[in-house]
Amino acid sequence: MTNQFKQYGLKPFLISALDRMNITTPTPIQEKVIPAAKRGESVIGQSQTGSGKTHAFLLPLLNAIDVTNPNVQLVIAAPSRELATQIYTVASALAEDMPAMRINNYVGGTDKNRQVEKLTNQQPHVAIGTPGRLLDLIKAQALAAHTATAFVVDEADMTLDMGFLPIVDQIASLFPADLQMLVFSATIPPKLQPFLKKYMAHPTEIVIKPKHVIADSVDNWLMSVKGQDKNALIYKLLTRGNPFLALVFADTKESVDAIHRYLASQGLKVAKIHGGIAPRERKRVMKEVADLKYQYVVATDLAARGIDIDGVSLVINAELPNDNEFFIHRVGRTGRKGLPGTAITLYLPGQEAKIAELEHLGIHFAPKQLKNGELVDGYDRNRRQARKPKTEEMSLTIRGLAKKEAKKKKPGYKKKIQAAIADERRRNNKIKKREELRSARKAKKSK
Structure with a gap:
């Protein structure tokens, strides 16, 4: 060619x-x-x-x-x-x-x-x-x-x-x-x-605008850490397969040290890279990683743009970065040159808004959970918000009317209750529209 x-x-x-x-x-x-x-x-x-x-x-x-x-x-x-x-x-x-x-x-x-x-x-x-x-x-x-x-x-x-x-x-x-x-x-x-x-x-x-924020060749998964030991979960994710090279990213050198300590205690040969390590030592570790002497690396974002190895097959975000751009740089370490890769992002309860920010950038996640050592499809974290109520919530007034009419059990009592519900809905809609108009006027005056 x-x-x-x-x-x-x-x-x-x-x-x-x-x-x-x-x-x-x-x-x-x-x-x-x-x-x-x-x-x-x-x-x-x-x-x-x-x-x-x-x-x-x-x-x-x-x-x-x-x-x-x-x-x-x-x-x-x-x-x-x-x-x-x-x-x-x-x-x-x-x-x-x-x-x-x-x-x-x-x-x-x-x-x-x-x-x-x-x-x-x-x-x-x-x-x-x-x-x-x-x-x-x-x-x-x-x-x-x-x-x-x-x-x-x-x-x-x-x-x-x-x-x-x-x-x-x-x-x-x-x-x-x-x-x-x-x-x-x-x-x-x-x-x-x-x-x-x-x-x-x-x-x-x-x-050059990317066609996709994350390469097509990357499986981008999202996992909740609720009620789990995060370090133990990371260990299970790293060892469930046989990654060519796996990178685990954390925000601080303290977090990197803690994850590294745990993984090493479980018998893994794992490298760590962060700004607190002496430059000469860091250079040596980086060279050994490049020479594929390590299968697992725990690092801060300092290494997100410093490791340039095409064979990174797994990236785990142990923590969500403060800067969304760092998320893209982290995940960008895998799936390069069309090679397949997997990125797994762990999140804690209360971090849903941060995940939503990433989704707003065009990043799409597939929810996953670990069951019996296997990764299976998880639940959409927004499922409760998206679920439609089976019946419309009735006010205390309508509930009282319903009980009263049900006791009488006269013909047409159900229609009477439905008509009362419809009237209440119309009144509530009028009140809502008035409030929206008032808010719009206030906003206009404040400009």
């Missing part, structure tokens, strides 16, 4: 790398971004996680690198060590046949002094890293980033959420006015707009 990326005029080393990766057909975001970036346009790219954003910007920008020029030509900022390392890994694989291209990764938790020493001898063509470490190296006059002609801000919404946007702003201010800037994000929050307007005069905006 002919590699369709050839149509973009990419250099042979990139096409060879794509062939090795078995990537031959561009995704929708790649179809739009690659030509625009090759023309030197600044781009705001918005698409869901797992849509191929990393290759969309790396391919055209690596294609433009001049290896005979010793200066920094491309800077890429990512909000977490895991994401920066992920981009670095992909970039290194794409440049495998171009050993003269120097690509370096600069993240927190690594030896800064050693990095400074190496930079005094030689600058990279491509500098990838977390905002804090990139700025530290620039301020130390070690990384000469000001020569770069292109700057990428990946996962901009996460950068904003984690409080790194002011640091990215400082980095961006160091570049020349004719800088090509590419900003990628799953969402573009309003608070991000001032930054975009400050550095991007006439960007090409590319929005």
Whole structure:
């Protein structure tokens, strides 16, 4: 099969790398971004996680690198060590046949002094890293980033959420006015707009709306935890089958620690990833997860965008995230590239409104429950609200009339009761309409 990326005029080393990766057909975001970036346009790219954003910007920008020029030509900022390392890994694989291209990764938790020493001898063509470490190296006059002609801000919404946007702003201010800037994000929050307007005069905006919020290949199930031990339930869900790789997401590092402790006590070999773990240890665990040394992983949302493994077959939301976007990122870890996956969301009594919010986004759940070790169809949590009353509730007045007439048992007494019910219904409807009109007038006056 002919590699369709050839149509973009990419250099042979990139096409060879794509062939090795078995990537031959561009995704929708790649179809739009690659030509625009090759023309030197600044781009705001918005698409869901797992849509191929990393290759969309790396391919055209690596294609433009001049290896005979010793200066920094491309800077890429990512909000977490895991994401920066992920981009670095992909970039290194794409440049495998171009050993003269120097690509370096600069993240927190690594030896800064050693990095400074190496930079005094030689600058990279491509500098990838977390905002804090990139700025530290620039301020130390070690990384000469000001020569770069292109700057990428990946996962901009996460950068904003984690409080790194002011640091990215400082980095961006160091570049020349004719800088090509590419900003990628799953969402573009309003608070991000001032930054975009400050550095991007006439960007090409590319929005790829997902056909489905959650991939068709994912079974998206919902389970109530009412009256159950949640940790025990998670253990049963993880061990009822044989998942290739299962991710369990929780909101806090304390929750991750508690779930991890329980699963380990049940004999499972399980990894945990959260911000409270030392960077070097976290990097080691992430590598072992990527090498498939673990079948089960418990993590916070920090890892939702940092684990990029196609074989994740099961995702369990042990807790509902505060930010609905994180739910999409979590579930987006499974069912990738058309592979089947299962996502199970656990919820507690009182969290129905949160589930309703997710449904409003277009996320559809199938209710399930665990019976005798088997997952079976559960009950719709809204079934009581949807159930129609068998008979109309009678007022105390009508009840009294019914009893009185029933005692008399005169001919036509049932018709008399029905007529009284109809009269009461008409009166109640008139009262209701008057109240609605009054409310509408009050609302109009208050505007």
